[in-house]
Each structure stands twice: as C-alpha cells, then as structure tokens.
Amino acid sequence: MANSPQATKRIRRNDRRAAINKSRVSRIRTFIRKVEEALATGDQSAAATALQNAQPEIMRGVSKGVLHKKTASRKVSRLAGRVKALA
Template structure:
C-alpha cells in the first residue's frame, strides 16, 4: 500500500492513464474489426474504405504510445495484403 502522498498520487494517475490507454486500444480494435468484417463478407470496396480509416487510428496509437511502431506496421501490412488479394 502506498504511504507517501507522491505514491498515492502516482496510483491515481496510473489508473487514469490505464483507462485512457484502454479506450484508445479498444477504439483501434474496433476499426480493425470493421476491416475484418468487410473482408469476411467479401466486399472489397468496404474493406478498402475501412482500411483507409483504420490506418490513421493505428498511427495515432503509435504516436500516443499504446502500440509499438512495428506492431502497427505489421498489422496494416497484413490487412492491406488481404484487401488486395480480395479482388
């Protein structure tokens, strides 16, 4: 248990940051799921549009520190390859 005021404040701050980061990651996952759904239904136009919307969200996650740069790059690359193969 935290004893000093600084440690107590750090716990409060960490909880707030964790909540914010969780919502950011959840938002990114939602955009990725939109691409996955469009891919599963076989609609290339919808999938390409969803991918165009998901890319900046993932880049924003990288800049905010909730995703590693290489992870986002890998996910974007794999989704783009699947969208291209759909045609």
Template sequence: MANTPQAKKRARQNEKRFAINKARRSRIRTYLRKVEEAIASGDKAAAESALRVAQPELMRGVTKGVYHKNTASRKMSRLSSRVKALA
C-alpha cells in the same frame, strides 16, 4: 499499497492513464474489426474504405503510446495484403 504522497499520486495517475489507454485500444480494435468483417464478406470496396479509416487511428495509437510502431506496421501490412488479395 502506496504510502508516500508521491506514490499515491502516481497510483492515481496510473489509473487515469490505464482508463484512457483502454478506451483508445478498444476504439482501434473496433476499426480493425470493421476491416476484418469487410474482408470476410468479400466486399473489396468496403474493405478498402475501412482500411483507409483504420490506418490513421492505428498510427494515432502509436503516437499516444498504446501500440509499438512495429506492431501497428505489422497489423497494417497484413490487413492491406489481405484486402489486396480480395481481387
């Protein structure tokens, strides 16, 4: 357990940051799931529009430090290739 005032403050900050990051991660997963569902249904137009909405959300997660840049790029690349293959 934290003893010094600095360590106590850090613990408080970590809890707050964890909650924010958890919400961001959840939000991004929701957008990615919408793309996955559109791909599964075979609706290319819906998949493309969902992908266009998901991309900035995923990249925002990178700038906020929730995801690593390469992880987000890999996810986008794999999703876009799957959407492209729907034709």
C-alpha cells in the same frame, strides 16, 4: 499501500492513464474488426474504405504509446495485403 503523497498521486495518475489507454486500444480493435468484417463479406471497396479509416487510428495508437511502431506496421501491412488479395 502507498507510503508517500507522491506515491498516492502516482497511483491515481496510473489509474487515469490505464482507463484512457484501454479505451484507445478498444477503439483500435473496433476499427480493425470493421476491416475484418468487410473482408469476410468479400466486398473489396468496403474493405478498402474500412482500411483507410483504420490506418490513421492504428498509427495514432503508436504516437500515443499504446502500440509499438512495428506491431502497428505489421497489422496495417497484413490487412492491406488481404484487401489487395480480394481484387
């Protein structure tokens, strides 16, 4: 249990931030899943559109601190390679 008012406040703040970060990561996963589904159907134009929508969302996760920069770059790069391979 927190022993000081500051520690209590910190716990409340951490809970709020965790909820926000969880929703951000979930949103990023949803965008990535849409690209994966478009790739599974074999529709290159839909996959390219989904990737264009997912890329800024993934990079926004980097700027908000929920993803590491290199992790995001790797994910975008691998998805882009798979979309390009459909052509």
